[in-house]
Amino acid sequence: MGRYKRLLGYLWPHRRAFAGSMAAAVFASVLDGFTLALLIPLLRVLFEVGTALPEAQTAVERIVDVAVGGWILGDGHTSSLRNIVLLILGVTALKNVGVVCALYLGVYAQESATRDLRRQFFAHLQGLSLGFYQRTKSGQLVSRMLADIDQASVFFSQMLQSLVRQGVMVVVYVGILFALSWQLTLVTVLLAPAIAMVFKPILRRVRSQFAVAAEARGELTAQLNETLRGAKEVKTYAAEGYERRRFGAALDRFVRSTLRARRLAALPSPLSETLAAGVIVLLLLAGAWLAIGGQAMRPELVMTYLVVALRLLSPVKHVAQFPAFAEQALAGAERVFEILDQPLDDVDPPATKTFPGLKEVIEFRDVWFAYRDDDWVLKGVNLTLRRGEIVAIVGHSGAGKSTLVDLLPRLIDPVRGEVLLDGVPSTDYSRQSLRRSLAVVAQETIIFNDTVSANIAYGEDVEREAIVEAARAANAHEFIERLPDGYETRVGERGTMLSGGQRQRIAVARALLRDPPILILDEATSALDSTSERSVQEAIARLMQNRTVLIVAHRLSTVLGADTIAVIDRGVVVEWGRHDDLVAAGGRYQELYDVEWTPRPMNSTSKGCEGDAAWSQ
Ligand SMILES: Nc1ncnc2c1ncn2[C@@H]1O[C@H](COP(=O)(O)OP(=O)(O)OP(=O)(O)O)[C@@H](O)[C@H]1O
Ligand SMILES: [Mg+2]
16 A cells, blocks of 8 residues: 555646546546436437436436436427437537546646656666665666656556546446446446456466566666677677577566566456456346336336446446556556665765865775675775875775775775875765865776767866867867867767777866866776877876876876875785885885886787886786
């Protein structure tokens, strides 16, 4: 029940449209019942059974009489017949106006509620930490955002809107039936709960099957997403056949589970119709007996009774379908709520302090961090970074360098120990304010599928001149000018239309534009070609001027330019100092230096080029 209520909550802001839809539906159903009631005078006139309405009236006939009696009794047969026919046409037209209003307002309420749900879902995603994204497949999230919310929104349309419309129809029809013959109708109404019992066990399985199908669809989306992103790898490794089989298998799982769910969900409707038809046949027999044998019911009433009873089949069939729809909607809603119930672990509590800017020193004090339980990646890191200093971090691949720098913008927080900014733990400051005062140029440059200028400005509202100036300083202006539409060129998904060096220079321009006092650089491990490397290096050197810099270094030139070098090995800082001193000390740094940066003859195994190669793989 809680979940129904939670879904209904989304409809509440749009209750006026929804109520309008309901009112229109009730209006249409009542008019529909009225046209059926008009059958009685029509049959009487057609078969010339006295006047259009008799003296001794059933409740239905009384209503017709009160409403339009004067008109259909007319001054003769022909005018009666004409008036009744005109009335049926007019009321039917009016009813359909009601139907259209009900549909439109209902769809409006549904789409509005769905939009709110999607907006909330997206906003919630933005508030989740990096860890969540590393645990969750993006395809599963896409599937939840699109397919599962669609499925949940069935609740608003099918469940509520149709339920009310069809439900009102059932009530009106049953009301007419009662008025025509309460004995016959009582039998039917008593049979209904018995029929409903038949569906109970089916419905119980419908939701679990829809949940299985939704999971399979999420997997399918996830896999598609992965293959599309890795299009280049798939081709270069000629893995098309492998990917086709993998996708085929996921697709089969999805289709199988969907078919099973749909098969179950389809059962109630035909079953209920068949059962109801059986009931009607019984009614027919009973009605015939009452009319001919017992003389209790006039023939035109029996006819009308049967027509209404037959008309009742369709809404009954629909209403019988609702529980299955509801189960389907709930299966989708549960997957959506599961994400909405994830705690917002990347959102600052309202009271958190704003980082006022660095005055003196950043200190990592005995910092421990693990991505999983006790699998420590950082094991008591101590590191000091003075304002205006450049600190280079070196170490083998997987030593924990990227993890270490992620602590500053609070993408992750220490499990033990703390990062102190002028003596205040970073966790006291809001993530927003910290992130605003620093820029990160990461190991892998992420470019969005937008124009070059939008990629440089990234979310900031800045003048074109400022963008161009940043691009110039980043050595990017020239190549941008040569792109087909200059700064307005769209760079393709993840910037695939640019070279690696170009992407990096755009990232540098983005950082320059932010002009942050603190800079975090995670040098790319892959060596670029020497010309673009030179311009990237120049750009980075310019970016580092007059800032406090924490840089993960893979190149000798970077290390030589640093004020302090920290050597990190398996999660601890093992050495610390200036280049010359560290080399002289002959420790871990000197080993790394020997292996990676010492110039060797061309036939050596080192990838070194002028001793300035990427150091660890
Ligand atoms: N999201 C994650 N979940 C679990 N483990 C992770 C995650 N990211 C990194 N690791 C693990 O943490 C360790 C340190 O990774 P990190 O990225 O900090 O290394 P690095 O020093 O930057 O290496 P490289 O020089 O190759 O970039 C590695 O063993 C890695 O497998
Ligand atoms: Mg790294």
